[in-house]
Amino acid sequence: MSDVIVYSIVSLSLLGVLAALILYIIAQKFKVIEDPRIDLVEQELPGANCGGCAMPGCRAFAEQLVKADDISDLNCPVATNENMAAIAKILGKEIAEKEPLVAVVRCNGTPEFRPKTNHYDGASECSIAHSLYVGESGCPSGCLGLGDCVRVCNFDAIHMDEKTGLPVVIDDKCTACNACVVACPRDIIELRKKNKKDRKIFVSCINEEKGGVARKNCKVACIGCGRCVKECPFEAITLENNLAYIDPFKCRLCRKCAPVCPTNAILEINFPPRKEKKEKEGTPAGEK
Amino acid sequence: MLKTFPKGGIHPAEYKITAGKPIEVLPVPKTAIIPVSQHLGAPSTPVVKKGDTVKAGQLIAKSSAFVSANIHSSVSGKVVKIDNVTDTSGYRKTSVIIEVEGDEWDEKIDTGKTLKKEFGLSGEEIIKKTEEAGIVGLGGATFPSHIKLSVPKGKKAEVLIINGAECEPYLTSDHRLMLEKGDELMVGTKLLMKALGVEKAMIGIENNKPDAVEHLTSLAVNYKGISVHPLKVMYPQGAEKQLIKSLINREVPSGGLPIDVGTVVHNVGTAVAVYEAVQKNKPLVERLVTISGKSLKNPGNFMVRIGTPVSELIEAAGGLPEDTGKVINGGPMMGKALNTIEVPVTKGTSGILVFPENESKREEVQNCIRCARCVSICPMALEPYLLKAASERGMWEIVENDKALDCMECGSCSYICPSRLPLLDYIRLGKSNVSRIIRSRKQ
Amino acid sequence: MSKLITVSPSPHMHGKDNVKKLMYWVILALLPAFLVSVIFFGIGALIVTAVSIVACVGFEYLIQKYLMKVKPTISDGSAAVTGLLLAFNLPTNIPVWIILIGALVAIGVGKMSFGGLGNNPFNPALVGRVFLLISFPVQMTSWPEPVVSRTQYADAVTGPTPLAIIKEGISDGIPVSELMGQIPGYFDLFIGRMHGSMGEIGALALIIGGIILLARKVITWHIPVSILATIFVFTGILWGANPEANADPIFHILTGGVLLGAIFMATDYATSPMTPKGMWIYGIGIGIITVVIRIWGAYPEGVSFAILIMNAFVPILNKYIKPKRFGEEVQNG
Structure with a gap:
């Protein structure tokens, strides 16, 4: 009986030693020598693997950061400025501070403003509907409402509003990783400067058709009349291809443009309600 | 045993309701909307402007690139505007809108019905006339025909294939054309043979059109080199590569063209259009359109001027039925659903189908049960279930390596799927992404 | 509108x-x-x-x-x-x-x-x-006696399956020709009068079912045919080599779960390969493993194990066995 026990112990121990030896040799043979800074940099990155940096994941981006001589062009849209500063410190390189950005959906074509003209019954993907035709409404640039942007968001920062059929960005959660911007087949979503108290003023339309046509399909379309351009005291608004665009970096949030828009295509968000009298408005950057 | 292609294929219910309806000529519309992009390739450039008076057959938009085609006015009248109008692509595109006054044709055009058999033109002259007349493939793909006729250097065409398969359910326009314009078709085929420099032409017809097979076989006796071949009914036999495989048992290589295996395929409609262009100087300004649907009062085959609004065509067929759920431009397998019936008939409109509501909606989607039917019926021997899954997840490498670009979008996989998965929708998505990736790689 | x-x-x-x-x-x-x-x-x-x-x-x-x-x-x-x-x-x-x-x-x-x-x-x-x-x-291995146990459920008279008889007998060194006397005749095996699992006994009925599925195109012929052919050929070789120590191929096909497995279990959609070529490999694998278990394994029957083992290979087969694409190999003539 004791023989059996001894044999089993000996044979198992031998097996164990053998396995350990093989593992050790293989580990030595296939050892990859890595820059230890990659791990340090990776720790500072958000670890969401969102692809916002155009690399397959945070680790790959960390490697890229360590390898590159000049890292000022490399940017993780999700990481905070402190994170990036820490990375710059680890690597001993310079990095520019970036403006915080937030995704903005530039379409306000709710069913009320933009009536349905047909019923879409294909696979529920914006990109498929977009390649098929103009969409359920008549607007060739408007939101298709099938949620490609929602599906790509890694941060749960964008969701569909059941009533309006349009995506809504939750500013606090949005990291400006650019995923939804890329996913939208109609380029409706734009990364814009994040202002105090998440205030924003933007032209909520990207339709470049002639005013009449655009208006026919959507009551809140930009018709390219140019009144906002004239109104803007900071030359922040440009008009191109029948479409006005407010430059978020030039805009000082004076709110002068929104009231003059005949189609209410300019949206003001998170501002205090306007007072009835117009004259009280419009101290530059006057949200105090 | 009749010939067919060996891999895959399905046999959908045929519903060739209009097979026995002779061609009727649809009256000239009040307003013609003529898009400048009715073909595969670059849109043409308009050469008329607002206020111009045009005659039927007059050039109104000129080919702007290598792959492009001339556009002619199909009516006589006044150009009222050049504007963006929704066309069969589902988007608004530049179109020339002509208010019709009378029906005056360009002087050069012979509008008579007499058959003109003899021709003394050289191959190049025929190609030139085809190009001038703006002829594109009338089977539905609308690829400019003159490019197909110009055999590239180093390649040689051995046989011309004329496509009379018409494998799509419902559609009967090619069928009627073969029956009623058999002689024109034969002369057109002779012209195409001359242009390509081949001695042999084969007309492939699916065997559900025995009258057309018989009629053309009896005519072919008088035309040297042309033979008629009945084929087993199998969708998608009318696809170029499948038809070549069926008729001459050659496989066009992946990513290649028919000319790589020494052949060129033209639709029967194209052959007739070439006849009219060369022998009668008549550019492509009208085409045969099947209008069909189970609840239509008067389905039929109409000779329609390009630019006629679809609504007028439907009116001629007895008006839009109460239970309409979907209007399709083309066949039920590959055609495109229209979002409005105010779009014009274009060169690629082989049929307009009006589907009742209960056949318009897709059925509920279930899990893939991996039954492998899509794999077994794919005529290109692809794996639709895999391409769909990869496209859905954005795995474009798999989509590319598993040859999604070989897919010709025949729709057999979506047709057969017992789980009603939108396989083709996702394969299309995969194809467009893969082509984009390939393009960016080349830069 | x-x-x-x-x-x-x-x-x-x-x-x-x-x-x-x-x-x-x-x-x-x-x-x-x-x-x-x-x-x-x-x-x-x-x-x-x-x-x-x-x-x-x-x-x-x-x-x-x-x-x-x-x-x-x-x-x-x-x-x-x-x-x-x-x-x-x-x-x-x-x-x-x-x-x-x-x-x-x-x-x-x-x-x-x-x-x-x-x-x-x-x-x-x-x-x-x-x-x-x-x-x-x-x-799981107490098999009721056919016919006599019609009205009995839990207290049915039981007996071994033909496969078990053969397996036991061969391992005891009894020649097959003698053992064949202890099992029902081929006709009984064909119509299903034998000990066995509930649904695997009726060879004829299973074949009829298979024909229904093939006619309705619910399954394709590749898997059943490749399994049956492999088992037939493999056991045939063994039998030919030593008819006294191995049962004949017809016996192997008619007994146990071969027909049920080949026609209904192995063809299960989700767990079988997607391409005809893959189906062949899968079927041949099932056939070989079944015979190996039957002849050399511990169990008298191996169809279920064989199918489960080959199920595990299906993802690999799907990944590496691709259909020959149209226009992939140009053989023009």
Whole structure:
């Protein structure tokens, strides 16, 4: 009986030693020598693997950061400025501070403003509907409402509003990783400067058709009349291809443009309600 | 045993309701909307402007690139505007809108019905006339025909294939054309043979059109080199590569063209259009359109001027039925659903189908049960279930390596799927992404 | 127009078959074999089948509704097929509580834990059966006597299967020619008058079912043919080499679960390869493993193990065995 026990112990121990030896040799043979800074940099990155940096994941981006001589062009849209500063410190390189950005959906074509003209019954993907035709409404640039942007968001920062059929960005959660911007087949979503108290003023339309046509399909379309351009005291608004665009970096949030828009295509968000009298408005950057 | 292609294929219910309806000529519309992009390739450039008076057959938009085609006015009248109008692509595109006054044709055009058999033109002259007349493939793909006729250097065409398969359910326009314009078709085929420099032409017809097979076989006796071949009914036999495989048992290589295996395929409609262009100087300004649907009062085959609004065509067929759920431009397998019936008939409109509501909606989607039917019926021997899954997840490498670009979008996989998965929708998505990736790689 | 027209990508027509129809055709094709077992095993067959189907459908409903919190899809018939196939793989005198455990393992572990219909890598009915066979070897290998046990359920007279007789006998050194006297004749084997699992006995009925499935194009011929041909050829070689130590190939095909396995179990959609070439490899693999287990293994029967083992290879087959694409290899002439 004791023989059996001894044999089993000996044979198992031998097996164990053998396995350990093989593992050790293989580990030595296939050892990859890595820059230890990659791990340090990776720790500072958000670890969401969102692809916002155009690399397959945070680790790959960390490697890229360590390898590159000049890292000022490399940017993780999700990481905070402190994170990036820490990375710059680890690597001993310079990095520019970036403006915080937030995704903005530039379409306000709710069913009320933009009536349905047909019923879409294909696979529920914006990109498929977009390649098929103009969409359920008549607007060739408007939101298709099938949620490609929602599906790509890694941060749960964008969701569909059941009533309006349009995506809504939750500013606090949005990291400006650019995923939804890329996913939208109609380029409706734009990364814009994040202002105090998440205030924003933007032209909520990207339709470049002639005013009449655009208006026919959507009551809140930009018709390219140019009144906002004239109104803007900071030359922040440009008009191109029948479409006005407010430059978020030039805009000082004076709110002068929104009231003059005949189609209410300019949206003001998170501002205090306007007072009835117009004259009280419009101290530059006057949200105090 | 009749010939067919060996891999895959399905046999959908045929519903060739209009097979026995002779061609009727649809009256000239009040307003013609003529898009400048009715073909595969670059849109043409308009050469008329607002206020111009045009005659039927007059050039109104000129080919702007290598792959492009001339556009002619199909009516006589006044150009009222050049504007963006929704066309069969589902988007608004530049179109020339002509208010019709009378029906005056360009002087050069012979509008008579007499058959003109003899021709003394050289191959190049025929190609030139085809190009001038703006002829594109009338089977539905609308690829400019003159490019197909110009055999590239180093390649040689051995046989011309004329496509009379018409494998799509419902559609009967090619069928009627073969029956009623058999002689024109034969002369057109002779012209195409001359242009390509081949001695042999084969007309492939699916065997559900025995009258057309018989009629053309009896005519072919008088035309040297042309033979008629009945084929087993199998969708998608009318696809170029499948038809070549069926008729001459050659496989066009992946990513290649028919000319790589020494052949060129033209639709029967194209052959007739070439006849009219060369022998009668008549550019492509009208085409045969099947209008069909189970609840239509008067389905039929109409000779329609390009630019006629679809609504007028439907009116001629007895008006839009109460239970309409979907209007399709083309066949039920590959055609495109229209979002409005105010779009014009274009060169690629082989049929307009009006589907009742209960056949318009897709059925509920279930899990893939991996039954492998899509794999077994794919005529290109692809794996639709895999391409769909990869496209859905954005795995474009798999989509590319598993040859999604070989897919010709025949729709057999979506047709057969017992789980009603939108396989083709996702394969299309995969194809467009893969082509984009390939393009960016080349830069 | 008052109503909105529908726009969807092509194609705009659809085939008539759907998942439900396919599943009901499978059930229909299993009915002849079911009738055979009712004729030979009577009340036991009815009880086992009813319990198994109700349990499988019930477990699927409960799991979908309360664990996965999705809309139950029991009406698609796939759970009923699993239940029927599980019953076919059990002896007809098996206690009800064992069937319930089998059904729970089949549906819960074999199917739902992977995400339900279409996602399971292993045939659920076989997962249930093999689990029971390993857990309850005694109950799973006591086979009621055909015909005489028609009115008996738990107290049925039992006996060994033909395969077990042969296996025992050969290992005891008795020549096959002598052993053949102890088992029913070929005609009885063909119509199903023998000891065995409920649904595997009726060779003729199973073949009729197979013809129904092939005619309706529910399955393709590749898998059944490749399995049967492999078993036939492999056992034929062994038999030819030594007819006294090996049973003949016809015996091997007619006994045990070969026909049930080849026609109904191995062809399960989710767990079989997608391409004809893959199907051939899969079928040949099942055939070889079955014969290896039967001749050299510990169990007299190996079809279920063989199918489960080959199920594990299906993802690899799907990944590496590709159909020959149109225009891939140009052989013009």
